[in-house]
Amino acid sequence: MNTDYVLMKGNEAIAEGALRAGCRFYAGYPITPQSEILEYMSLNMGKRGGTFIQGENEISSMSMIWGAAAAGARCMSSSSGPGYDLKQEGISYLSSYNLPAVIVYAMRYGLGDGEITAGQDSYWEAVRGGGHGDSRQIVLAPASVNECASLTYEAFDIAEKYRNVVIILSDGAVSQMIEKCNLPEPKEHDIDEFDWVISGKPLGTKKNKVTNLDRTIGYEASDKYVLDKYKTMFENEQRWEEFETDDAELVLVAYGISSRVCKTAVRQARKNGIKLGLLRPVTVWPFPRKAFEKMPESVKGYVTVEMSLSTQMGEDVLLAVKHSKPLYSYLTTYHIPTADGIVDYCNSVIAGDVEPREVI
Amino acid sequence: MATYRKPVSIINEAGWCGGCGHGVVQRLITECLEELGLQDKAVCVVDIACSYWSLDALDYDAIAGPHGRCAAVATGIKKVRPDSTVYVHAGDGSSYVIGLSETCYTAIRDIPITMIVVNNGIFGMTGGQMNLATTLIGDKTVSSKEGRDADTMGHPVDMLNIIKNLDVEFAARGALYDAKHIDETKRYIKRGFENQMNKKGFSIIEVLSPCPTNWKMTPIQAMEKIKNENEKMFPVGIYTDRGGETV
Numbered sequence: 257m258n259t260d261y262v263l264m265k266g267n268e269a270i271a272e273g274a275l276r277a278g279c280r281f282y283a284g285y286p287i288t289p290q291s292e293i294l295e296y297m298s299l300n301m302g303k304r305g306g307t308f309i310q311g312e313n314e315i316s317s318m319s320m321i322w323g324a325a326a327a328g329a330r331c332m333s334s335s336s337g338p339g340y341d342l343k344q345e346g347i348s349y350l351s352s353y354n355l356p357a358v359i360v361y362a363m364r365y366g367l368g369d370g371e372i373t374a375g376q377d378s379y380w381e382a383v384r385g386g387g388h389g390d391s392r393q394i395v396l397a398p399a400s401v402n403e404c405a406s407l408t409y410e411a412f413d414i415a416e417k418y419r420n421v422v423i424i425l426s427d428g429a430v431s432q433m434i435e436k437c438n439l440p441e442p443k444e445h446d447i448d449e450f451d452w453v454i455s456g457k458p459l460g461t462k463k464n465k466v467t468n469l470d471r472t473i474g475y476e477a478s479d480k481y482v483l484d485k486y487k488t489m490f491e492n493e494q495r496w497e498e499f500e501t502d503d504a505e506l507v508l509v510a511y512g513i514s515s516r517v518c519k520t521a522v523r524q525a526r527k528n529g530i531k532l533g534l535l536r537p538v539t540v541w542p543f544p545r546k547a548f549e550k551m552p553e554s555v556k557g558y559v560t561v562e563m564s565l566s567t568q569m570g571e572d573v574l575l576a577v578k579h580s581k582p583l584y585s586y587l588t589t590y591h592i593p594t595a596d597g598i599v600d601y602c603n604s605v606i607a608g609d610v611e612p613r614e615v616i
Numbered sequence: 617m618a619t620y621r622k623p624v625s626i627i628n629e630a631g632w633c634g635g636c637g638h639g640v641v642q643r644l645i646t647e648c649l650e651e652l653g654l655q656d657k658a659v660c661v662v663d664i665a666c667s668y669w670s671l672d673a674l675d676y677d678a679i680a681g682p683h684g685r686c687a688a689v690a691t692g693i694k695k696v697r698p699d700s701t702v703y704v705h706a707g708d709g710s711s712y713v714i715g716l717s718e719t720c721y722t723a724i725r726d727i728p729i730t731m732i733v734v735n736n737g738i739f740g741m742t743g744g745q746m747n748l749a750t751t752l753i754g755d756k757t758v759s760s761k762e763g764r765d766a767d768t769m770g771h772p773v774d775m776l777n778i779i780k781n782l783d784v785e786f787a788a789r790g791a792l793y794d795a796k797h798i799d800e801t802k803r804y805i806k807r808g809f810e811n812q813m814n815k816k817g818f819s820i821i822e823v824l825s826p827c828p829t830n831w832k833m834t835p836i837q838a839m840e841k842i843k844n845e846n847e848k849m850f851p852v853g854i855y856t857d858r859g860g861e862t863v
Contacts, residue, residue: 307695322692454679454693455659
């Protein structure tokens with residue numbers, strides 16, 4: 257039995273997972289509900305021989321990451337809502353030279369300042385965002401404190417495998433809750449492992465010029481490299497969890513905090529003879545389209561459960577099923593959904609009282 | 617008779633306009649690095665603006681910072697690679713306008729990098745717009761066609777007068793309008809690299825530099841303007857020196 261388990265907050269597990277993966281550079285700016293990541297790093301990064309910087313803002317923090325990543329370090333930043341908006345310039349720059357980094361997005365609810373409590377309404381920003389240009393990121397969505405640690409730990413390997421940014425998409429609930437967590441084995445990263453780093457090299461040897469890839473290898477080669485990479489990521493990295501889908505008639509689609517409540521809702525519904533199932537995307541980009549291709553014939557429709565005002569992930573479900581099945585969305589805004597609420601909504605769907613959604 | 621050797625670090629042509637000061641600054645940087653034997657450790661951070669040409673011109677590992685963010689990018693590199701010689705070659709728009717915060721907080725953190733800021737009083741790469749920090753009152757640019765007016769556009773600011781109060785290692789301003797001042801500027805830049813070599817703190821060297829293309833002047837007229845006008849607002853000299861040589 258692994259005795260290395262602890263009781264931790266999601267945010268702390270993200271930070272410890274990163275440190276154990278060999279992350280040795282963190283720069284960020286405080287914003288609720290992710291500040292514990294920054295606080296944890298401020299206390300523990302120095303003990304592991306790394307650098308913690310509380311940046312003057314999000315933009316400069318991301319620029320420090322751009323430099324640290326180019327110099328070969330495993331590095332991370334984290335934010336939420338308006339703070340994450342500011343990170344997008346940096347994410348696009350990281351994309352422009354295919355630099356690996358891990359960025360945490362602990363979603364809070366609302367537009368503008370919004371609320372400091374949990375939400376899932378920044379799905380579009382996390383999944384479609386990444387700044388200007390054809391910038392795509394792998395987005396991992398932990399649903400437990402354990403996954404906060406394990407997915408963050410793994411995110412650094414994925415980021416380096418593809419030389420790409422990986423986003424950890426958490427929310428105010430997953431980030432703030434405390435539960436048992438098995439921590440992964442600590443490891444170190446060699447900053448000279450890759451030949452693309454800038455380090456200061458003798459004259460006459462090959463130098464690296466970290467800027468837009470098209471400027472170093474040409475537009476044609478760069479376009480091909482980027483597109484091939486995105487296709488490979490899309491093909492190889494789709495991850496999901498299925499729960500009671502084998503004979504399901506209605507399948508809930510939810511990630512993060514909502515997916516946990518959905519499990520309870522599935523159990524509750526099945527006690528009353530309703531064949532509910534759950535498909536939980538672990539990667540929301542690439543969206544697990546393969547999971548939908550494998551869904552049984554019994555499935556009559558899908559219900560996304562999202563803490564947002566409009567159907568966000570639902571759009572990806574419609575794309576995944578190519579509009580072949582009706583889509584419904586149970587949207588709970590800044591309230592964490594309840595199992596009763598989900599089951600009631602599904603009963604209404606089955607009774608034909610709810611209109612399927614196309615958009616919004 | 618003195619003989620001059622082209623620095624071996626310069627391996628490609630840059631595309632700066634005729635009479636531009638950036639090329640002189642690049643030359644001084646490479647001369648200083650080679651004279652100190654630091655060329656094999658150099659990491660060059662350029663801005664997305666006129667200094668960008670240096671990225672390909674030099675035989676150094678190099679990175680183009682997001683516009684204005686050079687000091688923050690250099691911070692990330694220096695923290696990961698403390699034994700490398702990290703320098704910034706950027707303009708005054710990048711360093712004092714959009715990147716004011718990055719420059720000041722890098723100074724406040726006293727990050728041991730060498731930052732070289734080209735003060736040419738204008739946004740060169742984008743076609744000659746006004747620089748809020750460095751365009752003189754009355755100077756005409758494509759975004760201040762009647763001349764800069766303090767009532768609506770504020771006054772230019774001597775950033776070294778601010779930065780010198782941030783407890784940095786070294787802050788100095790040079791100019792390029794004659795050989796004497798070029799020599800002096802080189803001395804400042806060299807001092808900035810020596811500080812880094814000796815594990816000291818943040819060094820910033822600003823260089824009053826001509827932009828004949830956007831000033832719409834001949835190179836000689838541009839040099840005269842710096843001597844007669846710009847230097848009055850932005851005096852050359854050492855602003856602070858923890859090593860003790862303050863003028």
